Amino acid sequence: MAWVVAGVVCVLYFAGTARPGYLLVRDFVTVPDPVLGAAALGRDGAAPRAVPLDAITAVLDPVVPAALQQRLLLVGSVLLLGAGVGMLVRSRGWPAVVTATVVATWNPYVVERLLLGQAPTLLGVAALPWLVIACRPGPYRSQLARALLAALPAALTPFGSVLAVATLALVTTATSGARRAAAVALPSLILCVPWVVPALAGAPTRSAAQGADAFAARQDSGLGLVGSVLTWGGIWAPGAHLSSRAEVVPMLAALALVLVVAASAILAVRGGGRRAAALVLAWSVPPVLVLALATPVGLSVMEVLQQVPGLALFRDTHRLLGVSVVGGAVLAGLLVARTTRSLSPPAVTAAVALIVSVVVTTVPDGPRRLHAAYTPVAFPSEWADAVSSVPAESRHVLVLPWQAIRPPLPGGRVPFLDPVPRALEPPTVTSRDLVVRRADGPVLVPEGEPEIRLDDPTQARRALDSRQIDVVWWWGVPESEPPPGFVTVHDGSQITVWRRGGDPRSQLPRGILRPSTD
Structure with a gap:
């Protein structure tokens, strides 16, 4: 069910990419016949933001053309995110699966990140639910193999690899203890080597202090900065803002979804347990952190960090909201499963249709904007x-x-x-x-x-x-x-x-x- 629902969302988002050509959308670029050159290896002096993604693209190009790789990465980022979150609640029934999958894939965070051309970042977020599944208790070798396999998509970018290692450490600690967490997380650090080495090689990866303010969260709705971030928006780039976020109906729908997730979080805390606490923290902590780093004190800290080689790669704090999206989607699915448990089948269907309608209303212009942005183009014939x-x-x-x-x-x-x-x-x-x-x-x-x-x-x-x-x-x-x-x-x-x-x-x-x- 989760794969089907996520697949439908992908069709609505990316149907226009079926035409031949290359997708050149802000950060999301490739070329015909990419080479394993200085840029792909992070040896050109620039911050290695696309390491090792560019190198892998160049290596695979003779077998899987770069244009096809783009589409696989783009669709895979949304498909794996929706299916993974759906898998986390599959034991709660189809209402939970459908709700969680739609919430995870149809929201301002996903659409704004795609409009910025950051499908690789979204792929790192998409790995989170699969990492949680991979960390279930079991023999060490089996657990480590599952963890590394689930982390591979995230390891295509620095942000994704750090997010994967942190997730492995925290989840394994909660499920198997600190010793096993160290035994699983430490080997996974090898996934960071491709970008850590060039990032620490010298001064070129340092960034200007004003980068902290430029890439901090900004309001992108009529709800102010706090409301924008709590509803999983607030991206810094005006070119990725959604006009619907300033309209009354989408704002009300976004607030309603926040209330649904918050109600589920309260019920989860009352129920107790480490898993419930971890889920609530995953949803609530990232927005608080993003807002804190957008304050004068937080910006001062970030300005200092810009001068540390390698850390400038993480100045875009809005990316952290991806963790909140995963946690919030699961919480929404759990609430729907709880409230529809005693309803008749027609009533359950109506309830799920209602919540899905609310979710879609939060970003009604998402598909249209993505269709316009992801228009395949041809490189010059020369x-x-x-x-x-x-x-x-x-x-x-x-x-x-x-x-x-x-x-x-x-x-x-x-x-x-x-x-x-x-x-x-x-x-x-x-x-x-x-x-x-x-x-x-x-x-x-x-x-x-x-x-x-x-x-x-x-x-x-x-x-x-x-x-x-x-x-x-x-x-x-x-x-x-x-x-x-x-x-x-x-x-x-x-x-x-x-x-x-x-x-x-x-x-x-x-x-x-x-x-x-x-």
């Missing part, structure tokens, strides 16, 4: 020629115009993270600074200190003069000729590539460095 014009032995490739986020390709509707580093073997020098739009004005978030800092023309000219840049990749047609020392090796309508091959004296044309945007 893409392969442009990529092949960049020698694998190049030292650095400068990607211009200087902005982290590219405008939509023809047919697309959403800007996306520059995918060029995923297509080239040499290290790329790209803008990593983001401008996060706020109601009180834009916030510039400098992203660390890359090997070659090119955020002003003077530094750019120095980099070119020092011969550290071998190739310049232009998105579009530049308004000037290549600088001295470079020759045009690809001259297309949407991409231009210059390569060093002449006079070593170099001068970067004026006006090519443009500010980045979200």
Whole structure:
């Protein structure tokens, strides 16, 4: 039942992705023929947010094309989340399964994360119920094997791997004791190695202090910051906000769902038991923590943490609400099972239909927004020629115009993270600074200190003069000729590539460095 219900939600969300093409939605990007280059291995100086996901994508591409991998990851994030939560309450009957599955998959957190292009983050959350199931008591080897297998989807990203290790430690402690928890959780730390090593390799993973405020929770509804977070919204990115969250009926539906979950939590606490307490804590603690980190004191703490190598990867505190979604969905399912126990079959069906209607009403525009965002697009026809014009032995490739986020390709509707580093073997020098739009004005978030800092023309000219840049990749047609020392090796309508091959004296044309945007 849980698989069927989650599958229906996936169809409503992602039916438009059945058309050919690539999905380029903010952080969710890939390229034709991705390579196992510096970016995929986290050796390009950027924060390893997509490690080891990009490396796995490149390795599997000859067998499973990158475009298909995208769709599997996207659908799998919602399908595994809904089915996993449903499995946790399967012993309570189909009303609990249907309710829990719908609550877990149809809510502001899931939709906003997908609109931000963070299906990999959602996949980490989707692993939580499966980790709980895997940690059931049993022989050590069997328990460890189940735990590591359940954690693999989460380990595709740093956030997911940390979430998986923490879940294994806490759940195993509750079910099997501290010794067994250490024996299960410690081996699972190996899942963090792919991103921990590059994250701690040097200063590039440090972030600016203003990143704490830029990526803190913000109100995205008419309920204020507290109401937005308690109803599993409050994402920092305006581009992922849902207009329905400011409408009266969805707000009332969201508040009604909170009351349902809260009532179930009260009943669970009265019933006693460690499992009930853990479930209530999973639902209630994350929103409190997210709100606390959005206060002046919490932001001050986060500002300090931005300077610790590796910890800047976790500045987006809104992601923690995924734990609350899992706990709240289970609680909602348990309440429905309890209240419908003595009802007749027609009455049970009506009750479940009512609660499902309330849940759907909380985010009525979710499918429409996801259909618009996840529109498959085609890379420029010249893409392969442009990529092949960049020698694998190049030292650095400068990607211009200087902005982290590219405008939509023809047919697309959403800007996306520059995918060029995923297509080239040499290290790329790209803008990593983001401008996060706020109601009180834009916030510039400098992203660390890359090997070659090119955020002003003077530094750019120095980099070119020092011969550290071998190739310049232009998105579009530049308004000037290549600088001295470079020759045009690809001259297309949407991409231009210059390569060093002449006079070593170099001068970067004026006006090519443009500010980045979200």
